[in-house]
Amino acid sequence: MEKIILDKVPNDYYYKLLGTGCSGNCFLMKNKLEVFKEFRAQINYLRQLEELSTYKSNIFLFPKKFVFLNTDEDKNFLGYIRNAAKGIEFDSIDESSNFNIILSSMLELEKEMQNLTHQGMLMDDLNQDNLFYEEKNGFNVIDTDFYETTYNDDFKHQYKENLKELSATIIHCLIRYGQFESKELNDAVIKCGAYGNIRPSSLVYEFKEYIRKKTSSEVKTLGDFNKGIELIKVK
Missing domain, CATH: 3.30.200.20 (Phosphorylase Kinase; domain 1)
Structure with missing residues (x-):
């Protein structure tokens, strides 16, 4: 120090x-x-x-x-x-952003969370104001003041709790709340957000693939994904 x-x-x-x-x-x-x-x-x-x-x-x-x-x-x-964090707040990124890069960056973030969890870290307040994104460098997370360290070795449970912190933000920013035409997708949102049983990147990938099959076109940008989300919502 x-x-x-x-x-x-x-x-x-x-x-x-x-x-x-x-x-x-x-x-x-x-x-x-x-x-x-x-x-x-x-x-x-x-x-x-x-x-x-x-x-x-x-x-x-x-x-x-x-x-x-x-x-x-x-x-x-x-x-x-x-x-200093690189990029801008995650919920403000441009709709032209490459969606596959967003997904791969999300996976890298989850891997780092797993690494820190195995060092005994409990995370807090992973909201959209504290999550920054840049296409070149991926994610940065700020405001770690109230993270805790523990000697508890129940890493599986701790990782789920940490993932739930991230899931709430990813669901809010990308999936957004509401009912979808697929029961499987609705169930996946609950498993991810409420229980931490599905990684956020896996949840987003499920939605991406569903939208791709629904529209018969590739989801290349964040804008494509956002339009697809609106398309499969129950009106």
Whole structure:
């Protein structure tokens, strides 16, 4: 864990306000490669953040540097620095985006989730505001502050719980809620979202294949998929 002790926070740390949350503000730093999260008040989970900083991932953006004022006492902790997310929020991506690349990137995200789960990580708040996508680099996940680490070795159950966090966002952004003309698809949504028995990428693939057969045409873009979803919904 790298500590940065300052007598004053440089203006470079506040290049652009990215967002405001319940505990603090996130700023893009002047180098445009990193984000500074500044807490408004003293927090009681610094040890948890320090533990998260030991995890290495190119997808999940954990804290990597800890910023203090004057001394590294807990009471002087200001915030942390992480890598900046690449791309845009997942629910804002362009309809011309290649759908097969979205699917393969989703699978890579699930593999990384499995890897972190086997290291004892429990995930939280994988919503569309925290999920970024870029066609070239795939997914980035931010706002990992309340992820927990555990020594419980029931990895299968933990992975299901983590997948349910992702499933809720994927269903919201891609499948959207409603009844579909296929009972099998409706059942698959429940198995994925409520129980974590189907990976989100597998669920989306099932819908993609159903739409392909229904329309007799390939689902090449996100726009194709969105049109297909509307086509197979029960009106």
